[in-house]
Amino acid sequence: MESKVALVTGGAGGIGSAICEELAAAGATVLVGYMNSIERAESLAAQLPQTSLPHAAFHTPVTDSIALSALAAEVGRRYGRCDILVNCAGTTRYVPHAQLNELDDALIDEILATNVRGSFATVRALHTLMRRTGDALVVNISSIAAVTAMGSNVMYCASKAAIDNMTKSLARALAPEIRVVSVSPGLVETEFVKKMDQAWRDEQVARTPLKRLASPQEIARAVVALATNLVFVTGAIIPIDGGRPIG
Numbered sequence: 001m002e003s004k005v006a007l008v009t010g011g012a013g014g015i016g017s018a019i020c021e022e023l024a025a026a027g028a029t030v031l032v033g034y035m036n037s038i039e040r041a042e043s044l045a046a047q048l049p050q051t052s053l054p055h056a057a058f059h060t061p062v063t064d065s066i067a068l069s070a071l072a073a074e075v076g077r078r079y080g081r082c083d084i085l086v087n088c089a090g091t092t093r094y095v096p097h098a099q100l101n102e103l104d105d106a107l108i109d110e111i112l113a114t115n116v117r118g119s120f121a122t123v124r125a126l127h128t129l130m131r132r133t134g135d136a137l138v139v140n141i142s143s144i145a146a147v148t149a150m151g152s153n154v155m156y157c158a159s160k161a162a163i164d165n166m167t168k169s170l171a172r173a174l175a176p177e178i179r180v181v182s183v184s185p186g187l188v189e190t191e192f193v194k195k196m197d198q199a200w201r202d203e204q205v206a207r208t209p210l211k212r213l214a215s216p217q218e219i220a221r222a223v224v225a226l227a228t229n230l231v232f233v234t235g236a237i238i239p240i241d242g243g244r245p246i247g
């Protein structure tokens, strides 16, 4: 992937940082997108193996469309291209599905604005620059919650279903210059998930045919595979879930 430039939103997060590392290990120049985690993003960009162009941390607040337009202009000015965009930024909070009153409008708006509008707005801001390469890739990090409707809350699950649907529309709209794919993880062994209730985690493992959770690196390698080998794939939802929905 030498000469390719990849932007990862939420790039300093648990899964996002693994995606940045795997893309850089495969030779891409990585732009680590962050919202609040500026120090983690800058230190990650500094640690990645060197490529012909410098890795860098970029502020990518996905709910701020004006900032995203400025970001696209800055990436164009500094790098002249964007080959890969990974929409990994996402937000949620645990609310039991039966507790409807606890899922208030503010949380609903935050989840939809970040996960759904934010993913679309980032593609909208960057698609003109991405089209220039003639062979670009958008990966939306979805979740099996989109199909199982089991996840941190009702609206999080719905937001991921919306992302998968959007993947198909955008794949059609942006072809042939830009491919658009969802990578749909099951539960991933991030630091956050490691701190969750052990009995609940054990139950998730027991219900997963492959009898473990995914590592962040396994999600990242799916992104790299889409960029390198799975080049005739677009508009697809790729589950990386150990078979959890059939468990």
Ligand SMILES: NC(=O)c1ccc[n+]([C@@H]2O[C@H](COP(=O)([O-])OP(=O)(O)OC[C@H]3O[C@@H](n4cnc5c(N)ncnc54)[C@H](OP(=O)(O)O)[C@@H]3O)[C@@H](O)[C@H]2O)c1
Pocket: 009, 010, 011, 012, 013, 014, 015, 016, 033, 034, 035, 036, 037, 038, 060, 061, 062, 063, 087, 088, 089, 090, 091, 114, 118, 141, 142, 143, 144, 184, 185, 186, 187, 188, 189, 190, 192, 193
């Ligand atoms: N962990 C799992 O088991 C799992 C399973 C399936 C899908 N996923 C999905 O995988 C993605 C990454 O999750 P994760 O587990 O790695 O969580 P995480 O560590 O919390 O990462 C999420 C990242 O999103 C960024 N973010 C949040 N709001 C943002 C905004 N408005 N603008 C820009 N960035 C924003 C945060 O950036 P800052 O830190 O810079 O503020 C954060 O680093 C999410 O889309 C999540 O839904 C996770």
